Amino acid sequence: MQLESLGPLGLFISAFISSTVAPGGSEAILAYLVNSQQHSVSQLVAIASIGNTLGALTTWWLGLWAAKKYPAEALAKQHQKSLNTVRRWGSWALLFSWLPLVGDGLCFAGGWLRLSLLSSLLAIFLGKVLRYIAVAYAFV
Template sequence: MQEDFLGLAGLFFSAFISSTIAPGGSEAVLALMVSEHQDQVVLLVGIATIGNTLGALTTWFLGYLAAKKYPIESLLETKKQKAIMWVRKWGQWSLLFSWLPVIGDGFCFAGGWLKLSLYSSIVFIFVGKLVRYAAISWMFAGN
């Protein structure tokens, strides 16, 4: 019982950290756990998705706080503002791709910086991450 809790907590922590500025490998953790616990796929995907979404929202809030003190132009060269430009162009929809390595964190940060709706941001980030984790689980569940 305690071993199960520690495994689920480890998955949550891995997913959370993987979705902040720090690197992580929550996909590998989820794949291993799904292959060992095929009867708990929904629970595992849910925990990973919630952890990863909360990590992305941490990055979103960092962007929101940074925007209060620093205008975009004062911090980044024009060619380094790609995530900002992408989010300006596509708005909330860009947050569906918050799961992408490296640039996904930039989308979340830009979403906060540009003060996109928090509620819409939560939905789009959650959906994008859910689809990614569901796909990973499907590949490793031994269909």
């Protein structure tokens, strides 16, 4: 069964998975559903944004958990770069959590550095909403 055939639920699942360490294609499902005109664009953007944010917060939590178990030197080189970026910019760096390949590392680093959950949530959500608005309205 393809996720787009599940409608908004499939979009939520895809958006969640896409924002964890697993690859996904929530933008394609959003575009398909927007193009089908069976649901409001704002509803689809909200569903995708919430799912993607929850996935990113899962990665943030994994960073928090890993920080308790492993020293920073044990992190992969990709995460070292993310740690430096988040150290420099704080929660603002999480506005870019939607970026492919980079975003997961930023969320992981945010948890690792024990950034405020609320400020992390707000920055992640804002970045995700803006990205999904852009994708959705490209297909209206």
